[in-house]
Amino acid sequence: MTFNLRRATWVDGRNAWRYRKRSAAAAIAAADADVVGTQEGSLPMLRELTALLPGYAWLGEGRRGGGLDETNAILYRADRWTPEASGTFWLSERPERPGSRAWGAAFPRICTWAMLRSTSNADVRWTVANTHLDHISASARRRGIALVAERALEIAQGGPIVVTGDFNAKPDSEVAGLLRAEGWRNAFDDASGGAHQAGATFHGFRGGERGRPIDYIYYRGFAAEGVEVAVDRARYDGRYPSDHYPVYARFRWT
Numbered sequence: 001m002t003f004n005l006r007r008a009t010w011v012d013g014r015n016a017w018r019y020r021k022r023s024a025a026a027a028i029a030a031a032d033a034d035v036v037g038t039q040e041g042s043l044p045m046l047r048e049l050t051a052l053l054p055g056y057a058w059l060g061e062g063r064r065g066g067g068l069d070e071t072n073a074i075l076y077r078a079d080r081w082t083p084e085a086s087g088t089f090w091l092s093e094r095p096e097r098p099g100s101r102a103w104g105a106a107f108p109r110i111c112t113w114a115m116l117r118s119t120s121n122a123d124v125r126w127t128v129a130n131t132h133l134d135h136i137s138a139s140a141r142r143r144g145i146a147l148v149a150e151r152a153l154e155i156a157q158g159g160p161i162v163v164t165g166d167f168n169a170k171p172d173s174e175v176a177g178l179l180r181a182e183g184w185r186n187a188f189d190d191a192s193g194g195a196h197q198a199g200a201t202f203h204g205f206r207g208g209e210r211g212r213p214i215d216y217i218y219y220r221g222f223a224a225e226g227v228e229v230a231v232d233r234a235r236y237d238g239r240y241p242s243d244h245y246p247v248y249a250r251f252r253w254t
Helices: 010-015 017-031 043-051 138-156 174-181
Strands: 002-004 035-039 056-059 074-077 081-090 110-118 125-132 161-166 215-220 228-231 247-250
Touching: 002 017, 002 161, 002 215, 002 247, 010 017, 017 043, 035 125, 035 161, 043 056, 043 074, 074 081, 074 110, 081 138, 110 138, 125 138, 138 161, 138 174, 215 247
Parallel strands: 002 035, 125 161
Antiparallel strands: 035 074, 056 074, 081 110, 110 125, 161 215, 228 247
């Protein structure tokens, strides 16, 4: 699953995090997601969320380093998966420097990744990389996703890999074109009508599906015919869990 949680802010009024954290947890539980790439969650938010999700653990750090600012945390079912390695890098010309930003980005942007091993079969491994591209600079989005794709392939070492995130880009964007040219497949491509018919994934707490997605799950190393993808537009406890809809995909090993 990829899920922009929407940061905790009082300006959201009745949609503030404290009122919808249970709905966010319910959406994750309803999908029975093994792994959730989140965006915009702070440390307090993640602690509250995982307290509502027994069996889940998380990893990641803030975009200004350590526990500072928003994260791209990865939640995972600890009974099903064990992280063999994990880390965070910055989408900049100095990827190892916490808080660094570049290419006109409004904020530091990061990618958090993990190589996961099955707790029931040590031969089953895959890598997930989770990011949140800049909402202002097209250059930052283009160069950021190029860095994510390059690093992700290095980390995966030829194994199956999934990239999740809020890309702040439509299906016909330069970001999508770059990934397609490099052999990445969008999980929406496996749905009827493809990404252009998937509908909006950002809704601003208004609901509806008019528009096109900006939240994606890309992959390599899985058989395309084994993928199912959906946008969860449900309310939980009468409330939208975020201003973005969760997007989830199911992959099958052959």
